Amino acid sequence: SERRRNSLERVEFFICSAHYSSSGEKLKHQQQEELQQLRQNLLRLQNLCNSAEKELRYERGKNLDLKQHNSLLQEESIKIKIELKQAQQKLLDSAKMCSSLTAEWKHCQQKIKELELEVLKQAESIKSQNNLQEKLAQEKSKVADAEEKILELKQKLEHAQKVCLTDTCILGRKQLEEKIKEAIENEAKVKQQYQEEQQKRKLLDQNINELQRQLRILQDKGNRLEMTSSQQQFRIQQQETLLKQLENEKRKSDEHLRSNQELSEKLSGLQQEKEALREEYGQFLKQLDVHVRNYNEKHHHQKNKLRRVKDRLVHEVHLRDERIKQLENDFGALQQQMEKEKEFQDQITTQNDILLLEKRKLLEQLTEQEEVIHGNKWIISSVQSRVLFLDKENKQLQENSLRLTQQVGLLERIIRSIQIRRGEETTISEIPEFEVLNKIVPLPNSSFSATGLVESVGSLQEIEERKSQEAMAKPKSAESLSCSQSSEVGYINVASLK
Numbered sequence: 001s002e003r004r005r006n007s008l009e010r011v012e013f014f015i016c017s018a019h020y021s022s023s024g025e026k027l028k029h030q031q032q033e034e035l036q037q038l039r040q041n042l043l044r045l046q047n048l049c050n051s052a053e054k055e056l057r058y059e060r061g062k063n064l065d066l067k068q069h070n071s072l073l074q075e076e077s078i079k080i081k082i083e084l085k086q087a088q089q090k091l092l093d094s095a096k097m098c099s100s101l102t103a104e105w106k107h108c109q110q111k112i113k114e115l116e117l118e119v120l121k122q123a124e125s126i127k128s129q130n131n132l133q134e135k136l137a138q139e140k141s142k143v144a145d146a147e148e149k150i151l152e153l154k155q156k157l158e159h160a161q162k163v164c165l166t167d168t169c170i171l172g173r174k175q176l177e178e179k180i181k182e183a184i185e186n187e188a189k190v191k192q193q194y195q196e197e198q199q200k201r202k203l204l205d206q207n208i209n210e211l212q213r214q215l216r217i218l219q220d221k222g223n224r225l226e227m228t229s230s231q232q233q234f235r236i237q238q239q240e241t242l243l244k245q246l247e248n249e250k251r252k253s254d255e256h257l258r259s260n261q262e263l264s265e266k267l268s269g270l271q272q273e274k275e276a277l278r279e280e281y282g283q284f285l286k287q288l289d290v291h292v293r294n295y296n297e298k299h300h301h302q303k304n305k306l307r308r309v310k311d312r313l314v315h316e317v318h319l320r321d322e323r324i325k326q327l328e329n330d331f332g333a334l335q336q337q338m339e340k341e342k343e344f345q346d347q348i349t350t351q352n353d354i355l356l357l358e359k360r361k362l363l364e365q366l367t368e369q370e371e372v373i374h375g376n377k378w379i380i381s382s383v384q385s386r387v388l389f390l391d392k393e394n395k396q397l398q399e400n401s402l403r404l405t406q407q408v409g410l411l412e413r414i415i416r417s418i419q420i421r422r423g424e425e426t427t428i429s430e431i432p433e434f435e436v437l438n439k440i441v442p443l444p445n446s447s448f449s450a451t452g453l454v455e456s457v458g459s460l461q462e463i464e465e466r467k468s469q470e471a472m473a474k475p476k477s478a479e480s481l482s483c484s485q486s487s488e489v490g491y492i493n494v495a496s497l498k
Contacts (some may be wrong), residue, residue, distance in 0.1 A: 038288075049277070056274050063267045073256045080253065084246050087239050097232055105225045112218050115211050122204050122211070129201050136197070139190045 073253045101225050136194045
């Protein structure tokens, strides 16, 4: 379209120049040159049309190839769909087979359970047969005992016949004969029961053998069913993989079909453009004929317009050159900016690498610091526990010191009361010692130990004895008494500390 516009503008320009050319040979020469240029332009347009026709032919060939490819792809897609349907049918058949095999397997398991129950019943019957055999053995032993008794009775009968043939002996003989008959009948019944039990046992053995054989057959069937089910599962997996492959091929074929449809749409658009170009080419030829006819008529009227057009063309050429220069300058500036941006990007990449290395180093330092902090925390926790322990010990020591100060105050009060009551020794001697102590020394706390009290009582007794002795002595002994009192107070303090 741009080429056509340019060619039309050139033709109009040359027509206008032909109209506004001067008269004479110069004008004819210019007109001939312009006609030659017009012919050249027409040849160029014809060449362009020929190239467009060639491109259209090439596009048509491509379109035919694409249609053939589309037909092949459609055939392949149909085949793939048929294969998909077949694979789906096979999957359904295999699923049905698996379901039937699982049902058979469950049925076989039920049969195996039933056979196991029958085997248990037969084992119980065998146990009952063994019990019956034991009973038969006991009956046989009883029969043997009965036969021995019968022989003894026969001997007794013979002996009785020999001894006497009385009525009582005859009756006893009849009774014995009846007993013998009953014993013989019982023996026959027991033998029949034994034979019946043996026959039953043989039948049970046969049934057990048949059941064991059926069990083996069912186990073989179960193993075969498991093998077939595993094979069917493997086949199902293979068919699923084939289905996935076929679905992928179907997607590819759908994509090819879409691309072919797009290409066919493009071809239709190109054909429409070709028809439009043909119409424009015919209109252009008609316009050329009209312009050539009106050329001589408008020749004189277009001189001034030709000059204006020339000036305008010169001005436009000048503007175009200036614009080209500006564009070249802009292009150079853009190239410089691109180079600067590349350098800036290189600098940024180098800085990023440096920052990454620094980040790694900082991370390593952080990990080391965290380890150090963890160790310091452990040390701090141990120190804190030690400090708490020491605080507890300090509290205990403070409590002990308070107790000691209280005890020292009490002892000082005791000493003062003793000094005040020196003159009242006669009255104190009449009162019992423990009452005096209870009055003088009230117990301060439950923490004051019993051993300390006993020692303090003993020391007080010694002090009172010394006082009674020194009351009769000189007043010089007062100083020695005060010294002894101070020593005794120290002794009491030591005892209370203990």
